[in-house]
Amino acid sequence: MKLSHPFPQAAAVLAVIASVFLSGCATKLAQPITGYTCCNLRPDYGWVSSANMLGGPIVPVGEPVVLDTVKRDRYAYGTIGGDYVSLRDDTARSREDMLRWTRQIVVPTDPKLTLATWSPEVQKAVYAAKVVVGMTRPQVLMSLSYPSRNDTKDLNASTWRYWTTQEDEPVDILFGADGTVTGFSGKPSAVRTVEFRR
Template identity: 30%
Template structure:
């Protein structure tokens, strides 16, 4: 029995240490980095636009209330929710939390963009010529399991589990094209 308890303690130590580190250095409040979808309790990093989800706009105030296993516990618009690290587990929880909860309100930058870019971002859509930052605000971060480098020429996203789209960047770092089947393209590209 003593040996089993020691084994359990040894297995729990890395998780406890990671959670303590995250709790000590993650922002306690800030703003949602980007448009994210919620079912009212769960916001997944994959950001599927499924039936029953609604869009929470970039810049919405967020308060971090704690951490769980692969999740950042938050309060948004008076509602307790979790931002789930479902597909970006290649990064530690603190880095993940800092990605989605930012100290600076992205609305300040959003307000300075041209009208068509602002409208596309507010609708959660993309358009050619957008910068990487504008893509992030509009559709969220690409999951790190499929996109380990944010400076890559192509970012892979999913509108749903069967609707992939790829954002292709030109040498100037701006969206050159969005590659997807016609139905998905109509949902993600502002024309």
């Protein structure tokens, strides 16, 4: 599936700029990182960032990925679903940090196989990149991807914080003792970004 980009010319310009940018100190990986998108990702003008701002276009879960180039300690480049893409780990302190995050985003087995085993309601929520009360942590991860490590340092925490493009507002996903979503916290416009309406 091709990435849907709201500004096709901007995407083309980004590809040209990226090729010039890569001509510097970029390194080709001896073994490309291949697999599938772990979850729904949110590109911003061709960048998928670990900051993971919710809103805008979606790269769906289960898209084929080939990453063959890295630069500095934060960037990986390649294709997702056949389209050129750049990944940026905003919190990486080393290349190992960036590669660890990249391998969370790019998984070896198509997650849609797992998605197909979940209830119809959860499947609809994931395909819409939304969350419904009762979802588990793995289901939220597949739907929204990983929250920024700056705000959610422990994935076992009872609250995961995501930022939205709606007025740059946060929304918190609240988990109960059983590890399932119990509700949301944030401004109504931010909550609407993530809450699946039955």
